Amino acid sequence: MIKLFFLFLLKDFKSYLLDSNKSWFAISFFLLCVLIFPLTYGSSVDLLKKTAIASIWICALFSNLISLESLFKEDYQNGVLLQYRINKIPFSIIVITKCISHWVFTGLPIIFFSPFFLIFLSGSSSDALGLFFSLLFGTPLFSLLGMPIAALTLGATARGPLLIFLSIPFFLPIIIFGVLGVNSFNSGSYSEYYLLCAILSISIVILPYITIKILQESLK
C-alpha cells in the first residue's frame, strides 16, 4: 500500500514536471494576476499598500481556480480512472496523491513567492510572516475543497465556468479568515489561524473520502 502510494506520487510529480504547461501555468498566472493590481490603481501608492494582502490572496484564489480544471480531467477522458477501477487500485491513493501533487505545484510556489510579492506591492515586509502562514494553511484548503467539486463536474458540458461558479462560494470562508488573520497577526492575536487549522484538519479527514465516493459514482 505504502509502496503503491509512493509510486503514484512519483507518477503524478513526473506528469507535472514533464508537462511544462501544467507545472508552470499556475505560478505564471499568479504573476500575471499580481501585475494587474498596481496597474489598475494608477498612481495611488496608499491604496496599493492597504490592499497588498488582499490582492495576493485574490491572485492565489484565481490561480487555484484555473488549475483545478486539469485535476482529474486528463485521467477521466483517457479512461485511466476506469482502468484503475478495473484493476482494483484503491481510490484513496489516487485522490490523496492527486491532492498532494496539485498543492505542491500550485500552492507551494505561491507560498514561497508571496513575501517577495508583498514587498513588491506594498514596499514593506512587516506582514510577510503573517501572510506566509495564512497562505500555508489556506492553499491546502483550496486544493482539498476544489477536489470534490472538480470530481463532481467531470463529464459536464461547459465544465470550466461551472467549476469556477461552484467553487468560489466554498472558497470564500478561507479567504475571509486568511485576510483577517494577516491583519491581526502583528497585534499578537492568532485566532483566525487556529480556525484555519481546525478547518484544515477536518477537511483532510472528510473531503478525500467524499471525493472517492463521487469518483466511484462518476465512473458507473
Place this chain on the structure above:
Amino acid sequence: MLKYFHKYANPGKFLTLALPVRKIMGIVSIGVVTVGLIFALFLSPPDYQQKETVRIMYIHVPAAWMSLMIYAFIFFSSVVFLVWKFPLFLILAKESVTIGVIFTFTALLTGSLWGKPTWGTYWVWDARLTSFLVLFFIYLGLKLIMDSFSYSSKGDYAFGYLALIGGFNLPIIKFSVDWWNTLHQPASILRTGGISISSEMLIPLFLMAIGFLFLFIYILLVSVEINLKKRKIIYYKNKPDN
C-alpha cells in the same frame, strides 16, 4: 413508520397521497398568510424604536427561516437519495431549489430595505449577511449543476453530493450572530433563555411562518406532480411498442 415510508416513497403512491394534501395546503396557506398579513400590517403595535418599519420583519424573518429550512430539507432528501437511492427524494430536492432561491432572494431584499431606515445602510459585510449571501450562491450552483450534464443520472449524483457539501453553511448562518460581533441582531426566538419578543409581535410572526411553510409545501407538491407527469409522458413516448 418505516413501512409507510417505503410505501409512499413510490412515486405513484406518493401522488395519490399528495393530491388531497396539496389542495388543503393551498387553501390553508392563503388563509393563514392573509390573516397573518392583517395582524402584521394593522393589528400589531409599531416598535418603540423602529416605528412602522418593524413590519418588514413579518416578511423578512419567515422568508429567512424558510430558506434555511428548505436547504435543510434539500440536504436530508439528498442524503436519503444517496444512501437508499429513492428517486422520489431526488425530485423533491430538485424541485425545492427554485423555491429556495426565491425565498433567499426575498430575505436578502427585504433585509436590505429594512437596513436602510434602521442601520443607515443597505448592506454591510458582517458574518450573518455574508453567510446568507453564500447560501444564495450555493442555491444558484445547485440550480446550475442540475441541467449541465448530458446524462441525467450523472447530474443527479452531482446534485446530491453538492447539496451534501453545501450543508456546511447552515450552522455557520445560524450561529454567526453568536460567534462574531455582527450588526445583525442576535436570535430572539430560538435561543437559550427563552423567547425575548412580545406576544403581540410573536403571533403574526408565527402566523406568517406557518403560512410560508404551507405555501412551500403547496408549491413543492405542484411542481413534483408536474415533474412526475412529465417523466411519465417521456416514458410513454419512448416506449418501443408505440
